[in-house]
Amino acid sequence: MIKGFSTGALAKKDFQHAVDLLKRSSANAIELSALREDEVKDLIGSLNDLDLSRFEYISFHAPSKLIDMSEEVLINLLEPVVRKGWPIITHPDVITNYKEWEKLGTCLSVENMDKRKPIGRTTMDLDEIFTKLPAASFCFDIAHARQVDPTMTESYLMVNKFKDKLKEIHISSVNTQSKHEPLTFESLLSFKKLAGFIPRNVPVILESPVTEDQIEHEMDLATSFLLQENYDQRSNEKLRSVLDLANSY
Numbered sequence: 001m002i003k004g005f006s007t008g009a010l011a012k013k014d015f016q017h018a019v020d021l022l023k024r025s026s027a028n029a030i031e032l033s034a035l036r037e038d039e040v041k042d043l044i045g046s047l048n049d050l051d052l053s054r055f056e057y058i059s060f061h062a063p064s065k066l067i068d069m070s071e072e073v074l075i076n077l078l079e080p081v082v083r084k085g086w087p088i089i090t091h092p093d094v095i096t097n098y099k100e101w102e103k104l105g106t107c108l109s110v111e112n113m114d115k116r117k118p119i120g121r122t123t124m125d126l127d128e129i130f131t132k133l134p135a136a137s138f139c140f141d142i143a144h145a146r147q148v149d150p151t152m153t154e155s156y157l158m159v160n161k162f163k164d165k166l167k168e169i170h171i172s173s174v175n176t177q178s179k180h181e182p183l184t185f186e187s188l189l190s191f192k193k194l195a196g197f198i199p200r201n202v203p204v205i206l207e208s209p210v211t212e213d214q215i216e217h218e219m220d221l222a223t224s225f226l227l228q229e230n231y232d233q234r235s236n237e238k239l240r241s242v243l244d245l246a247n248s249y
Helices: 007-011 015-023 037-045 071-077 079-084 098-107 123-132 142-148 153-161 185-194 212-224 233-248
Strands: 003-006 029-033 057-061 088-090 108-111 137-141 166-171 204-206
Touching: 003 007, 003 015, 003 212, 007 015, 007 029, 015 029, 015 212, 029 037, 029 204, 037 071, 057 166, 071 079, 071 098, 079 098, 088 098, 098 108, 108 123, 108 166, 123 153, 137 142, 137 153, 142 153, 142 166, 142 185, 153 185, 204 212
Parallel strands: 003 029, 003 204, 029 057, 057 088, 088 108, 108 137, 137 166, 166 204
Antiparallel strands: none
8 A cells, every 4th residue: 555644744844854754664655745835945946855766656735825925936836846747735725826727737636625714625616626627636635524524425425526536645633623633543433434435546645743653553543444354345335325426416
């Protein structure tokens, strides 16, 4: 399984330290995070100096909010990432000028949002976005989906509707303030319901803020629900009617 961490979860702005931590682990995937606009230039400027050779999968997380930087400036800064062909994980509420974001082509990967955000929280929201950006892929944040709909119905609909676009999975727990936290029994119990629906070849990226000695354990927890050999197939049948609703969109 392809699994790893977001650098922002492990060391925030210190992406080099996060890379070093993951190189000492069994991670074979990494998401380079520039969640704040003042982090973008430094991270992109260091791409050729980072030794990422051990990672099978690499993605780049664009800023979650633009205050002083325009979309056009950001898109231009992201050109080196596009040349490398890496997925660029993007929050849909950052996107206002769709023509600009079309320039990222298939590298653009849109993430579903938590309850704080005005758009991108539901299957219908995402469907509208993908209609405008048909080349974009889908980054499924399972914790965001659970926070928006604890029944996990929206999660089923998203995975079913956009399964052909699914590029990356974000996993963590999310608290009531929409902050990422380490995985809990309750969150894993909810995530378990999706075990039969998420393809095992999709890269899993942890966003849990953990210490170095917790990295392996957190990755094991995250992948455990995806690798269940004894998943109750009757549960799949009971949920089939729910999934069929996605075809009505």
